[in-house]
Amino acid sequence: MLDISMFAVIVRFILGGGAVVASTVIARAFGRGIGGIFAAFPAVYLAAVLTLGMEYRGENLLVMSQHISRGALVGMLANIVCALAASRLIIKKGWQRGLSQALVIWFILALAIYITCKNF
Amino acid sequence: MKPDIKDLILRFILGGGAVAACYIVLQLLPWKSFAGIFAAFPAVMVAAVIMAGISKGSQHAADIALGATAGMLGCTVCVIAAMILMNYLNTWFIAIMLSLLTWLLSSIIFISLINGFLKKRK
Numbered sequence: 038m039l040d041i042s043m044f045a046v047i048v049r050f051i052l053g054g055g056a057v058v059a060s061t062v063i064a065r066a067f068g069r070g071i072g073g074i075f076a077a078f079p080a081v082y083l084a085a086v087l088t089l090g091m092e093y094r095g096e097n098l099l100v101m102s103q104h105i106s107r108g109a110l111v112g113m114l115a116n117i118v119c120a121l122a123a124s125r126l127i128i129k130k131g132w133q134r135g136l137s138q139a140l141v142i143w144f145i146l147a148l149a150i151y152i153t154c155k156n157f
Numbered sequence: 158m159k160p161d162i163k164d165l166i167l168r169f170i171l172g173g174g175a176v177a178a179c180y181i182v183l184q185l186l187p188w189k190s191f192a193g194i195f196a197a198f199p200a201v202m203v204a205a206v207i208m209a210g211i212s213k214g215s216q217h218a219a220d221i222a223l224g225a226t227a228g229m230l231g232c233t234v235c236v237i238a239a240m241i242l243m244n245y246l247n248t249w250f251i252a253i254m255l256s257l258l259t260w261l262l263s264s265i266i267f268i269s270l271i272n273g274f275l276k277k278r279k
Contacts, residue, residue, distance in 0.1 A: 045180065050176065058169050077229070111235065112196065
């Protein structure tokens, strides 16, 4: 039933982590201007979509990419609320508790938006 | 270990974990688009807030989180553009490249708006 190979998981872990680190290094190399923009590079999303190319081809690749993009859009909308909540909660409760609670808000909100959109 | 190296290791683990989680959920669950939620995991923001919290305290960490809103708005535009372009162009790679261009343009606008807001707040 489970069609997951450990090799595929490790490759995605390395590519995803590498994409995030690469965008961070580029952001720092360019300084505050262009660097600030690269600090917000959608590395995780891109790595997730690009690695689909290892598994799927043609029409299937487009369909799977659209599935991932639909879910990512839900996650991105929850991200905006999460970041705003984090900026408020961190000041009130300290960075550890504030960040943890903001991430709980992110997951619950993403789940709620996903279920709501799925039912309409 | 230097804080800079710690920061990069943290980003690597969070980013890699999110992409791996996305793949595992995609294979396990019948609702394929649910996996995409993990592709949007705010790994960069979480790592930046943790490092700012450790080195400079909660106020700076809160500013980082607010600043990240601009990046997230840009990423949202990027994903919307990717979905529309994949639908209309039917070409996977070109759609992704063009969506990156929309990310760049929208991020420039959102970052200048949020920076202006942060300067006013100070």
